[in-house]
Amino acid sequence: MTIRExxxxxxxxxxxxxxxxxxxxxxxxxxxxxxxxxxxxxxxVLEALSGGDFLLAAESKNGELVGFLWAERGKMNRIRHTAYIVVGIRESYRHRGIGTAFFRQLDEWAAASGIVRLELTVECPNGSAKALYEKNGFRVEGIRPKAMKVNGSLIDEYYMGKIIGEPAE
Known part of the structure; x- marks a missing residue:
């Protein structure tokens, strides 16, 4: 497995x-x-690549893309020090360390790029993703009630954040 930009x-x-x-x-x-x-x-994607965002891909041994991390940097001056994170990993490649590798590289990029705050949302029922984010220093900052509608049901989301340089608990 290769993790690369x-x-x-x-x-x-x-x-x-x-x-x-x-x-x-x-x-x-x-x-x-x-x-x-x-x-x-x-x-x-082209705008993201040229605009200061950070995009990682996980590539399998046969060259197939099987996961991604996208850190969208704040565009306006007042939020330029923040990045909103989206992560996805194909089902058959989960629990293989890809997420941890993504977050390790994300932290390096954030520190080198002057990012102070990382943030993301995760559906409350997605316990494995929440655990990955907490393992990598994110904390639940609040709940967005009824934020998503999935299969006809309204689902709450956790709003999570991480301040770069603060130790994980």
Whole structure:
């Protein structure tokens, strides 16, 4: 398994992986089949790559993208010191240390880039993701009641944050 920064040439494979993640889990934003704009996705990724965001990919031994971490840096001056994190790992590759490797590299990037605060949301029923985030220094800062609608049910989300340089508990 290789963890590396995502590049422009990865965009088609990245889009394909995101569509597969949409099919495999109820914990990502898009529902199965809802992601229908590969050109818009390409534009968004290119803007992220040129705009100071941090995108990592996990690549299997056969060259398939199987996971990602996207840290979207705040664009306005007042939040430029923050980054919002989204992570996804294909189901058959979970619990193999990919998430931990992502967060190790994220911390290095954040420290080198002047990021002080990392933040993310996670559906409350997603206990394994919450545990990964807590293991990597994130703390629950609040709950967003009824933030997601999944299969007709309203689901709460944890809002989690991490201050760079603070020790994990």
């Amino acid at each position: 995502l590049t422009e040439k990865d965009i088609p494979a990245f889009y394909h992986m995101m569509c597969l993640l949409d099919e495999e889990t109820e914990y990502m934003m898009y529902e199965p089949g809802e992601r229908r704009d590969p050109e818009g996705f390409r534009t968004r």
